[in-house]
Each structure stands twice: as C-alpha cells, then as structure tokens.
Amino acid sequence: MKPQNRIQWLSDLVRLEIALWEQVDSRLRRQHNVSLAAFETIYHTNSAPDGSLRVGDLARAVGITVGAASKLADRVEAAGLIRRQPDADDRRASRIALTQSGQDVLSAATTTYTAELGALLDSVLTEDEQKAMHALVKRLLAVAKSENTL
Numbered sequence: 001m002k003p004q005n006r007i008q009w010l011s012d013l014v015r016l017e018i019a020l021w022e023q024v025d026s027r028l029r030r031q032h033n034v035s036l037a038a039f040e041t042i043y044h045t046n047s048a049p050d051g052s053l054r055v056g057d058l059a060r061a062v063g064i065t066v067g068a069a070s071k072l073a074d075r076v077e078a079a080g081l082i083r084r085q086p087d088a089d090d091r092r093a094s095r096i097a098l099t100q101s102g103q104d105v106l107s108a109a110t111t112t113y114t115a116e117l118g119a120l121l122d123s124v125l126t127e128d129e130q131k132a133m134h135a136l137v138k139r140l141l142a143v144a145k146s147e148n149t150l
Contacts, residue, residue: 020120027116032109034081037062039113041076042106045098052097054087081105
C-alpha cells in the first residue's frame with residue numbers, strides 16, 4: 001500500500017471510531033443520562049470474573065492510562081453507578097463494583113447501545129461482514145497490545 005493510502009486508511013479508521021463513539025454516546029446520554037465512557041466502565045466492571053476490578057484492570061480493558069481510569073472511576077462513582085470496596089488481597093488498594101443503580105443502567109443502556117449500533121451497521125454491512133471486521137480489529141488490537149503500543 002502506498003504511504004498516502006496508509007495515511008488515509010488510518011485517518012478514515014479514526015474518523016469512523018469518532019463517528020461511532022459520538023452517535024452511541026449521544027443516544028446513551030439522551031436516553032439514560034450516561035456517557036459511553038461511563039457505560040464502558042460499568043460494562044467492564046460487570047464483565048469481570050467476580051463482578052469487580054481494580055482501576056488498573058479498568059485501564060487495560062478500555063485502553064487508557066491508570067490515571068485517566070482513576071478519574072473516570074471517580075466520575076462514575078459520583079454518579080452512583082459504582083462503589084469502591086477494599087481489595088481483600090491488597091489492603092492498600094480498592095476494587096470497583098456496580099451498585100444496584102449501575103446494574104439497572106447497564107441493563108437498560110445495553111439494549112440502547114446494541115440497538116443504536118445495529119441501526120448504524122446493519123443497513124451497511126451483513127452479519128458476516130460485521131463478524132469479519134470485528135475479527136480483523138481484534139487481530140490488530142492483539143498485535144498492538146503485544147508490542148506495548150497501546
């Protein structure tokens with residue numbers, strides 16, 4: 001691929017991510033008064049094996065720094081969607097877990113999230129194309145993470 005095509009490829013990919021983020025974020029805010037960043041926080045917290053995780057685990061899950069994840073957790077906690085609890089394995093640390101309000105928002109917002117993404121993708125890409133695209137994105141992310149570039 002020519003250098004200018006690589007530049008355009010990445011530029012298009014970044015703009016697509018921003019457009020998808022803004023569309024889903026807008027709908028979540030409108031219908032549930034929750035940002036996409038807060039949704040990701042409660043989604044990954046709920047998806048953790050024991051239903052709680054450390055801020056560092058959240059940072060890795062969403063691909064941000066620990067400092068940014070800590071600030072994000074503070075905002076989501078202030079909204080009443082998560083609570084901090086002592087870490088049984090390390091008394092210096094804490095874990096975040098969903099509150100009942102967080103569980104309620106996650107349940108309702110998940111339906112909204114998937115409906116909005118479906119509305120954006122289903123008329124353009126077949127289910128097989130969406131699966132293939134997801135597989136390619138996961139493959140690229142795995143390589144980027146293994147090279148510590150993310």
